[in-house]
Amino acid sequence: MDISSLNLTQVGPGTEVRVSRLECAPTTCQRLREMGFCENALVTKIRGGADLVCWVCGTRVALSARLAKQILVEHVDGRS
Amino acid sequence: MNQDPTKRWVAVIGNPNAGKSTLFNALTGLRQRVGNYPGVTVEKRTGTAYTLHGEAIELIDLPGLYSLSPRSPDEKIAWQVLRGEAPSVPRPDAVLCVVDASNLERNLFLVTQVMELGLPVLVALNMVDMAEARGVRLRPEELSQKLGVPFIPTQAHRGKGLVELRAALGQSRTHPGPRQWTMPPPLAAAVGQIAAAWREWLPAEAHAEGKALELLAGSNSGPEGAKKLARAWRERFSKEAYDWSAAVIHARYEYVRNLLGEAGVMGNKRVASWTDWIDAAVLHPVAGWGVLAVMMLSLFVSIFSIASYPMDWIDAGFTWAGQSLETQMPAGVLRDLLVNGVLAGVGGVVIFLPQILILFFFLGILEDSGYLARAAFLLDRVMHRVGLSGKSFIPLLSSYACAIPGIMATRTVEDPKDRLTTILIAPLMSCSARIPVYTTLTAAAVPVALVPVWGKALGMLGLYALGTGSAFLLAWLFRKKMLGGGSPPLILELPPYRRPALRTVALRMWERAVIFLRRAGTVILALSILLWFLSSFPVRSDDSTETLAGSYAGQLGRWIEPIIRPLGFDWRIGIGLVASLAAREVFVSTMSIVYHVGGEQEGLVAAMQSATWPDGAMIYTPLTCLSLLVFYVYALQCLSTVAVAKRETGGWGWPAFMMLYMTGLAYGAAWLVQIVGRALGFS
Numbered sequence: 151m152d153i154s155s156l157n158l159t160q161v162g163p164g165t166e167v168r169v170s171r172l173e174c175a176p177t178t179c180q181r182l183r184e185m186g187f188c189e190n191a192l193v194t195k196i197r198g199g200a201d202l203v204c205w206v207c208g209t210r211v212a213l214s215a216r217l218a219k220q221i222l223v224e225h226v227d228g229r230s
Numbered sequence: 231m232n233q234d235p236t237k238r239w240v241a242v243i244g245n246p247n248a249g250k251s252t253l254f255n256a257l258t259g260l261r262q263r264v265g266n267y268p269g270v271t272v273e274k275r276t277g278t279a280y281t282l283h284g285e286a287i288e289l290i291d292l293p294g295l296y297s298l299s300p301r302s303p304d305e306k307i308a309w310q311v312l313r314g315e316a317p318s319v320p321r322p323d324a325v326l327c328v329v330d331a332s333n334l335e336r337n338l339f340l341v342t343q344v345m346e347l348g349l350p351v352l353v354a355l356n357m358v359d360m361a362e363a364r365g366v367r368l369r370p371e372e373l374s375q376k377l378g379v380p381f382i383p384t385q386a387h388r389g390k391g392l393v394e395l396r397a398a399l400g401q402s403r404t405h406p407g408p409r410q411w412t413m414p415p416p417l418a419a420a421v422g423q424i425a426a427a428w429r430e431w432l433p434a435e436a437h438a439e440g441k442a443l444e445l446l447a448g449s450n451s452g453p454e455g456a457k458k459l460a461r462a463w464r465e466r467f468s469k470e471a472y473d474w475s476a477a478v479i480h481a482r483y484e485y486v487r488n489l490l491g492e493a494g495v496m497g498n499k500r501v502a503s504w505t506d507w508i509d510a511a512v513l514h515p516v517a518g519w520g521v522l523a524v525m526m527l528s529l530f531v532s533i534f535s536i537a538s539y540p541m542d543w544i545d546a547g548f549t550w551a552g553q554s555l556e557t558q559m560p561a562g563v564l565r566d567l568l569v570n571g572v573l574a575g576v577g578g579v580v581i582f583l584p585q586i587l588i589l590f591f592f593l594g595i596l597e598d599s600g601y602l603a604r605a606a607f608l609l610d611r612v613m614h615r616v617g618l619s620g621k622s623f624i625p626l627l628s629s630y631a632c633a634i635p636g637i638m639a640t641r642t643v644e645d646p647k648d649r650l651t652t653i654l655i656a657p658l659m660s661c662s663a664r665i666p667v668y669t670t671l672t673a674a675a676v677p678v679a680l681v682p683v684w685g686k687a688l689g690m691l692g693l694y695a696l697g698t699g700s701a702f703l704l705a706w707l708f709r710k711k712m713l714g715g716g717s718p719p720l721i722l723e724l725p726p727y728r729r730p731a732l733r734t735v736a737l738r739m740w741e742r743a744v745i746f747l748r749r750a751g752t753v754i755l756a757l758s759i760l761l762w763f764l765s766s767f768p769v770r771s772d773d774s775t776e777t778l779a780g781s782y783a784g785q786l787g788r789w790i791e792p793i794i795r796p797l798g799f800d801w802r803i804g805i806g807l808v809a810s811l812a813a814r815e816v817f818v819s820t821m822s823i824v825y826h827v828g829g830e831q832e833g834l835v836a837a838m839q840s841a842t843w844p845d846g847a848m849i850y851t852p853l854t855c856l857s858l859l860v861f862y863v864y865a866l867q868c869l870s871t872v873a874v875a876k877r878e879t880g881g882w883g884w885p886a887f888m889m890l891y892m893t894g895l896a897y898g899a900a901w902l903v904q905i906v907g908r909a910l911g912f913s
Contacts, residue, residue, distance in 0.1 A: 174719070176473075177301065177644075178718070178719060178721075179476065180299065180475055180476070180479070181296075181301075181644075181721055182721065183476060183479040183480075184296045184297040184299070184339065184479060185296055185336065185721060185723070186335065186336050186483075188476075188479060188480055188483055189476075189480070191483075194500055196506070196509075197509070197513060199515065200515075200611050201607060201610050201611065201620075201720060203509070203513070203607075203724060205500045207333060207335045207336040208332055208333035208334075208335060208336070208500075209247075209333050209336065209723055209724075209725070210505070210509075210723070210724040210725075210726075211721065211722065211723055211724065212603075212607045212610075212620075212720060212721075212722040212723075212724050213719070213720060213721055214610060214614070214619070214719040214720040216719055217719030217720065217721065
């Protein structure tokens, strides 16, 4: 899979990833960045499912799956 | 405005779940005032705290925020307070930032924004015990030195660090130094030019860069030259597809990360905790719903089982007062007014205070423990189907207590259409004012002795489910079909589970009790006296039933009887319906006055069960009671809700729509119950 097309819904629970790009509406992007989902930020997915839970900046944040699809990520070790 | 110009005002700000309200409560205790900011429904909470030298300081508890980019109404009001633009609040003299010590990266992001406001800043490094338990090594002295503002370690829930904080509040008069984070080059050029234009207008402005960033973000306050420059830079950035706001966020986070590293703050790696264990059950797609159902059922069972004891005591108190008055006072108009007007009206409502307090206790515990956010997460999928996000769940759940705080809680919903839909359906969630009506009518429909506690709880749950289910259906209709557009995605912080701060919960219950009793002592007392007058005059005979039939209220009831007759309601119920237009719970007190039964509930239920039509048939048959219950599930009988909805939506249009659709729904559903019930052979 192409690294740039990997999104947060496609990684398994317990995986730590790095945010590579946000592809949502500008106001949503700003809210995500303010809550710690900046480009290059490290995020650990805790739970998957229709809505998912991530660990970012020391807190658990719940995201809807359709938003998580707009958060493009890459594996920390660089593998795709 | 500030009555005492020598008194200092300090704004308390912080991320949601940073323990801001617990710290505010610990500093102010019962010296709090709760109100609204004029023109908006955002709750304004102020309180007096004292420094170690006894100086009184007014604290303003601002809504929880992640950043100072004003989007939702509560963020806007916080922004206005900090800039000194909020009505009825003077510009603060200093800001107390409450930060969660276990989550410094994101919390300090907000602090860097606050530091650019040109106000003295003080940081309460809260929940240090939890941070240290998670392995975070905190260095408050180093942080103070690096950031240039005092950091005071606190544990608000245990009252630790408050002495040091009070001492620091007495000294918090030093302004933070200049900006320390590095702006990326294109942005630095823009901010430099705009800030220079600002300084030409106001050379003494020490925080011109902060003002320049506000102008870039679209603020309209400032000198014309600076505004023009900001517009030009915005257009240029837009053409070059340069996301300057993302650049600012990146730069701030970068600075905070470096700062934490340089200050030697270590740790904050995720380690599996008991929060994860609880979440495994609570957020489970199947078990999670079971947990939610158990929580809700426990709430309703508590409302009936635990509350029954204090309710019996209140009932006995009012009965004793009524009997004492009847034996001590000579018969006459004054005695009748006191016993059948004041005691019947006020007693009929005050008796439900324990149930309302239990509801607020449960909501407080659920919120404080961190469960409420999980429930919102769980319900997001359901809410999404009707066009809303899980964020609408918390205002809707608050509406079970009262639609007014529920509508106020919609301030956290960012999408305007979502917010409007949530406001429109919030009054359908059965509020605590309906409890008196539900309890009385359920008791009138089925003999109390025949129904066990869990049966009553299930019956009550059914009425709540009817309101809630209808609210979701209507949300779908309003949001998807009427207002249109997609629903916003869910972004919601799930705080770690914590032991609820009982002091905070108790303070909220105290506030609600005061509000409820004040209402009983003013609005309900006045309406009770008015109703007593309307139902007692003109006096035409010694027989109370005949007097009522010929009274002004009786005439009104008879006038509307043809309209409500298809629902199975007689003119006496009609009096109750009209009287309770102002507030639902007034129905019970009105019925107590109409049936001349004093303030006790048992007497009212007995009087209702023996009430008959002229042909001798029972009025309060199970079918009529059900019809009346359904009417009250849907009807918007609350003027305060209408007033809040008017303020919140900025006009009379939506509240008028709310009143019309809910009244129409109430009438139609009650009529349907009668039709279906009779077709099935009930009478």
